[in-house]
Structures are given as C-alpha cells and as structure tokens.
Amino acid sequence: MISRLFLFNPTNELAIANGQVSYMPPANLRRFESDLASLPWILSDEDDYILVTHKEGNSLKHLSDYGWKIPSIVTAPEEIPEKVRLIFSPWGWSPAVYIKFKRFYHLAAPTWHTHPLARWSANSAQLLSRETGYALLKEIELIRRNYPDKYSQVEIPYLPVEVSSTAKLSEEFQKTEPPALIKTQWSASGRGLFKIRDKKDNPAESDWIKGMLKRQGKLFIEQMLPKIQDVSFQFMIDDEIEYVGHNYFYTDPSGQFAGCAIGPPENSSSYFKDQAQISAALKQGAEIVREGLIRTEINKNYKGPAGVDGIFFINKQKEMKLQPCLEINLRYNMGLANIRLKKRIHPEARGAWKTGLFKQEKWQSFCKKKTQANPPVFEKGILRKGFLPMVSPDAEKLFGAWLDAE
Template identity: 35%
Template sequence: MSRNKFPKIFVYNPTCEIAIANGTVSYMPNKMLSRFERDLDVLPMYFADENDVILVNQLPDRDFRNLIEAAGILLPNFKPFDECIQDKDFIISAKESLEPWGWSPRIHHIFKHLKDSCQQEFKNRPNAYWNDKHKDLYSRKKALEVLNHFLNKADSNLYISKNQIAKVCYSLAEIKGLIETCKQIVIKAPWSSSGRGLQVLRQSHLNDSIIQWINGTLDVQGYVMVEPLLNKKYDFSFQYHIDEKGKIEFRGNGYFKTNSNGQYDSNILGGMPKEMKEFLSDERMQKLSGGIKQALISCGIAQNYCGHLGIDCMLYSDQKGEMKVQPCLEINLRYNMGTLALLFDQYLHHDTKGEFKVHFQPKSTFDQFHKEMVKNHPLKWKDGKWHEGYLPLVSFNQNKLFGAYLLLSRLNKHF
C-alpha cells in the first residue's frame, strides 16, 4: 500500500549550500561536484515510497535494482531528470510535494514549473518559494546565533564556553588578530557543508594560498567564521523534522566521523559508540536535544523552514583534559547523511554495528571496488535483519567514480 495518493518528487542536489552562496539561478557545480551529484543521485530513494519518483541522470541498472529489492527495500519510480522537467504531461500531473536534497535559488528555478501541480500543503510551506531572507537561515552565522541562544539558557558546565565559540570576521586583519590570541584556528566559509569550505591552521601562520582563499571567500560571501581549533574526540548530530506548521519533531541522533581537516568521512550505524556513552548519558542527550529544539524555535528557523535538518555537534577535550560538548557547530537545513543513517538503522540486527560510507578512489571506480567487496564481504542476514557484510547503495555497473555503501559487522568483532 502506498503511503500517499500523489507522488513526492525527489532529486539529489547536495551542492545546495554552495548554490545559495552563489545566489544565481544559473549556478553550476564544478566538474568534480557535478560528478558527485550524478554518481550518487539515487540516494533519495531510501526516503521514498514505492509511489514516489526519483529524478536521476542515469536510470539504475537491473542488477542493482534486484539486489536492493532482495535486501528488503521497496523501489520507487526512477525517471530521467532532464526529460521530466521539460515533459508537459509530467509537469501538469498531480504531485504531493517537491523534495530536493536541499533548497537553493537554483533548484527553485529548476522546479518552478512543477510547483503548480503540487498539493496545497506543499505550497503553504514557508520555503516552497525562495526569498532573499532564506539565505541567512543556511549560514554558519545563523548556527552561531542558535548556539549563543542555547548557551545563554544552559545551566551546565558541560558545554563549550563563550570565549571558545566562533567569531565573525570581515577582514584579513581581524583574522590575524585572532591567530595571535588562539594560535591554532579553523576558518570557515559562511555557506558550505560536509567539511568543505574550511581551512585548518595548526601553525599560527597564514601562507599565500590560505590568504588567497580568505580574500576570495570575503569577496564572494562577505565574511568568514573563525574559531579555535578544539581537541575533538567524537562527532555526533541531532536530527529533526519541521512540518508545514512549524512543529519540530526530534528524529534521533547521528554519529559520524570526519578526517583531520574536518571533512565528512562516514556515518556510524547501530547507535551510540560505546566510547561516547561514558560522557553522554541518555538524560544529557535528551536535555541537549530539547534545548537545541527550543533554540531553533527562538531563532526563527522553525517558522521559516519545512523539512529535515541536522545539527552537527562535537565532543572534545578542553585544556584541562575535561570532556566538553560543542552543541551546535553547524546546521544542515536539508536531507543529510545523518537522516539517511537513521533510516538504515531500522534494517540492522540488534547485535550489528557498521558504517555508511561514500567511496572515492581517484584511480579506480566504484564498479571495481564493488567486485572486491561483494566477494570478500557478502551480505548476511539474521532474524530477517541485516547482520554483517557489504551492501552497495548505488548502481555498480555504470562506471561511477563515486559510490556509497554499508559495511556491517557483528558486535563481538572488532570493527
């Protein structure tokens, strides 16, 4: 039985924040980011009902579809992106809603002819149509506002102190001043995601390439965010959904890994890693998620956005060696890998842990990687649930440079 009478229309556009920073409807991602979007364009299928439509650049092949169906996932409909947005019958056919990975002026422009055929509930969403005020919602400055609101209300020394949070800098001179104070810093572009658009300075020196990056970011985006480099131990997130009326629902926690430069590496499946449980009790997590929820309302996000969102957080060690929480590093107003990881968790056996990873090896393809993994790590089931092994999440016969997959392990094994 389908969840809805009319289909939701999904498309994968993870470059939405960069498109917002650009601001034009004609923005095009660079060659590598375009390839990333194309290669992983089926990922919204895991949020979809069998009646929904995923707009893709290349239809998934039969081998992949068979494998995913065998894994117990119902397949939605796949249709060619370029053809559909110009097809008169598709344009006027009744739809429940449009569900891009994230909104931007560009995707609003691409979808403009499809909106009239959506249901009124979609049209009533505060972000069903773009306006210039939306841009600031997606900025790291807005995340800083939410963080400040949370810290002003918090009554615990568990959280980061005000003198350790980000500062807004409008000039190179301001940044140099903060380097003298903090020594090691992180410089972030206001609009970026997944650890892109940032520079990590472990030495208190700005070389020519970093100065060029700063000046370029200041010219395009107007300012940068600068914060002390913290001794990070673990990354985690809070996942929410805001409905058409501004009601926020907490969906769960995400746990993920980043590399030494802060770029996204993978999501951890199967709940909170045991190493974190010593510091983050259920009670603390509930209090934290509730406080962030209130901050989202007080700072106007709930009233001006509808859809999924994730709050990235950090558990770090301060100068005294005490564990502290940075409760709002950034806000991802879109579908994100954390929401996807929560969805996969429901398929896992209770004694299974795993990782959800994006594959990229410059001199290889996902097709080659798949052949090795399916041979060495076949997917195994237990009690009707995924128990251990490898599961590809995108087609593996289409010469993809990027891929996505799960790698699962039993809890009594080292993962």
C-alpha cells in the same frame, strides 16, 4: 496521492554563495551528484520519486531484489501519474534548484504553495547561512548558563568571531591560538574551511580567503577543540520541532564527511567508555538544541529536516564534554539518512556506511570483491550483516556509497 520528489544536490551551499539560477558545480562535484543521484532512496517511501538526469547507472534493482520497497526513479514529469501531487524535496535549497523542479510544478500539492521556501527570496540565503547556526549557538549558551546543573555535560568554550574585512581578520588572527578554523558563510560537509594549524597559516595572506571574504561578505573564526567523536542531532521542523535521533559520523583529516556509524562508533578513546556519561550528554544535547531551536522561532521561516553537528571533546580540565552545536544544516544530510537506514538494519549489526572516490580500483570490481568476501545476509527483509552497495553496483562510477555491517 501526495508523494515527495527528491533531488540529490549536496552542492546547494555553493549554489547559494554563487547566487545564480544557472549555477553549475565544478566537474568533480557534478560527477559526485550524478554518481550518487539515487541515494535519497534511504529517505524515501515506496510512493515517492527521485529525480535524476539519466536513469542509466541509477538503478536500484539490487535493493528491490532483496525485497526492499524503494521509490521510483524518474527523469521527466511524464513518468509520474497525473493523480499524484508532489511535495518538492531537494537535498538542499538554493536559487538553482527551482529550475530543476519547474517542469513538475503542475503536479505540485496544494500545501506546497504555503511552504516557506516555495519561492526563493533575499532572506532565504541568510536563513541557510552559518549565521543561523551561530544564532542558535548563542541561544544554547544562554540556556546552559541559566541551567548549569541541568546541562552539566554541555560546554561551549568559545563562540565564533565574525570578521568582515582583512584588517579585522588580521586583528583576530593575532589573538587566536591555533588550532582554529575559518569558515565561510555558505559551506558544509567540511568544505569552505581554512585551517590555522600554527601561526604560519596567516589567513590574511591567503588569496582563497581574500576571495571568499570579497564574495561572501564575512567569515567566521572558530577555535578547534580536541575531538573525541563527531555527533549530530537530527530534527524535523514543522509547526512543531520534532527530535528524531542522534548520529555518529566520521570525517577525514581535511574535515570532510567520510561516513556514518551503524551502532556504536569505532572509537578507542578512553574518554569514550563511560556509557552512562555518554547517554546523559546525548540526552542533554538533544534537549538543549531543541529548546534553542524553539527560542530562535526557526519554524516561522523554515520547514523540513535540520541536522545540528556537535562534538565530544576534551576540555581544559581534561574532562569529556559535549559541544552540541558547531553548525546547523537546514537540509537533508547523511546523519538523517543514517537514522532512516537503521530501520532496515538489524539492531545488533555494527559497522559503517561510507562514500568514497574510485580512481585506482573500479567501483564495479570493488563491489564484486566485497560482496564475495562479506555477502549480505537478510532476516525477514532486515539486513543482518554483510556488504551492501548503496547505489547501483553494475554501473561504472567515480564515486560510490556502500555499507559494511557485522
């Protein structure tokens, strides 16, 4: 039997930047990984496994009580039958992740040894950096220019600018019209960003920017666009590149991930009312991103999930357009998780699922209060509406994840 062994390590980009197999995230991010360690159940099948540091607090019994088939939570290889062979599936790859899986290598499936990331190499870090996303964006722009009528809803107003010295950074800053972003090579989910809100935000004077430039070797300056709605295009990359769907998501004011929409997003913009235009843009976005991925020949060096983040924005002509590739995440991501989750939710349900920090209000009391106010309703194993904790509601957590559907 072939099963997957999942590991929730959303700090993998930080681990890549650090480069050490012994990398340990900051305390608050360690707690985030620990509190949400069981979250890959969304991506898993019943025969899969999720590796956690400790089982306490990571029970998924509240989900199995509703009749949902869920994977097994394990802490050691002895908990997996000897007949099982594993495909290793971390949230994201880094030099540090192999140490986590090392104890399970004797259970590896034969196909694992041919996986492009079965071993970490110098090329792996480059592959998983922002440079891959920018290479993809250039291919997409070439396609768009060659077929402007076919991709009429796609627009790429600016290409990112690479800087590798403080002198170049200062030079490009003088030519940049705020608002803009400076992005590090390895970062995701709204981390590793420096916002240029006005000309007072000089990145060349920032100690954080100087440190990142020294450690990572280069940075990227990217013009910010007037956002209407965040969207991602999700793919599974193997010998073929399969498009699996799009996802609407939300970010907080700092740009960090805040949640995913179930059904249409909550968006009051008058630009976001024309469903025919939105459908056309999504179709064009999915097609042009997939064609760009094919042209980069990414499947020669990577196999696994890929999420490409885009944005609906207002262009200079006051029209809504789609920029389909702000970045690519060669890893599991919340967008793919949301697409998988929708298979367990009634197609008419509307709402969002979110992650959040619980300091003032306790996670357990939050779950109890929300469940009483909006109890979950199931129809033949499908969630029709209600509040549903995505991780154990019976453990005290600093970070939680939950679904609210109507």
